[in-house]
Amino acid sequence: MALVQIDEYGPWTVTPSVRRETDLQSLQADLYADFASFVGERDGYAFYNRFDNMVAVTNGRDAESHRRFQQRVRNRYPVTVSVGVGRAATPVAALGLASERLQATGSAQSADRREAFATGETNPVANARERVTVAHFDVVDATGSLTDRENAVDATLAVRRATLELATHLRDAHDSIAHFVGGDNVIAVCPDLDASAFDRAVSRVREATGIELQVGVSRGETAHEAGHGAKEALEVCRETGTRVQGLDGVSADD
Numbered sequence: 001m002a003l004v005q006i007d008e009y010g011p012w013t014v015t016p017s018v019r020r021e022t023d024l025q026s027l028q029a030d031l032y033a034d035f036a037s038f039v040g041e042r043d044g045y046a047f048y049n050r051f052d053n054m055v056a057v058t059n060g061r062d063a064e065s066h067r068r069f070q071q072r073v074r075n076r077y078p079v080t081v082s083v084g085v086g087r088a089a090t091p092v093a094a095l096g097l098a099s100e101r102l103q104a105t106g107s108a109q110s111a112d113r114r115e116a117f118a119t120g121e122t123n124p125v126a127n128a129r130e131r132v133t134v135a136h137f138d139v140v141d142a143t144g145s146l147t148d149r150e151n152a153v154d155a156t157l158a159v160r161r162a163t164l165e166l167a168t169h170l171r172d173a174h175d176s177i178a179h180f181v182g183g184d185n186v187i188a189v190c191p192d193l194d195a196s197a198f199d200r201a202v203s204r205v206r207e208a209t210g211i212e213l214q215v216g217v218s219r220g221e222t223a224h225e226a227g228h229g230a231k232e233a234l235e236v237c238r239e240t241g242t243r244v245q246g247l248d249g250v251s252a253d254d
């Protein structure tokens with residue numbers, strides 16, 4: 001996992017005076033678009049997270065390749081970014097390592113921390129490809145139950161409630177990281193889990209929020225490979241009405 005932080009962004013937003021909010025939104029959106037392209041071209045997955053902090057799954061890439069994103073930002077933007085990289089058996093542990101390494105280089109708001117590059121990976125063998133599991137969730141018939149029916153504010157709140165419940169459950173029970181990615185879609189990066197774990201996650205969200213999710217799951221050496229399989233498995237959910245699909249065709253409903 002890679003953690004990218006804009007350097008000294010808080011002070012920058014008010015220097016030399018308070019900057020227009022829409023200019024900041026536009027900068028953040030552009031930066032995320034560049035990040036998603038950069039990571040996607042290398043078969044990873046990127047998440048906007050809090051925009052000033054972005055996250056990526058970069059299995060199979062050596063730590064050095066992350067440096068190129070720092071150069072790209074320096075050349076294109078009025079801000080710079082620092083990067084932390086962590087590698088572990090679970091996504092939460094890997095992002096925890098990336099966070100600790102970055103925090104050890106100084107505060108996100110320190111003038112002394114600029115383009116820090118924090119990776120503990122010195123052994124080339126550590127770059128060996130390892131499997132990641134991606135679960136692609138979406139709300140069953142979000143268009144019919146929310147988008148075409150509810151006030152847009154309530155539709156958004158419903159999706160956000162389901163996302164928070166799901167992300168909290170996956171983090172606590174399975175050391176997994178889930179992000180809202182648009183519309184009614186949530187993507188989770190997980191260690192090896194079996195189909196029953198996803199079945200329980202879907203039940204948990206249904207019980208807590210009344211929202212019905214379906215999920216396609218797949219594994220791969222890169223997030224793209226796993227994520228593509230997950231999207232195809234999600235299509236099977238849509239066609240067959242099952243709630244969990246993937247993991248070698250196993251459905252928790254079978």
Ligand SMILES: Nc1nc2c(ncn2[C@@H]2O[C@H](COP(=O)(O)OP(=O)(O)OP(=O)(O)O)[C@@H](O)[C@H]2O)c(=O)[nH]1
Nearest residue numbers: 138139140141142143144181182183184185231238
């Ligand atoms: N990021 C992302 N968003 C998607 C994807 N597919 C759909 N969406 C978003 O989800 C919204 C709803 O689309 P669907 O999920 O196909 O619609 P639905 O009404 O829930 O229908 P079913 O999923 O078949 O139950 C779309 O408007 C998109 O914003 C995807 O693969 N990735």
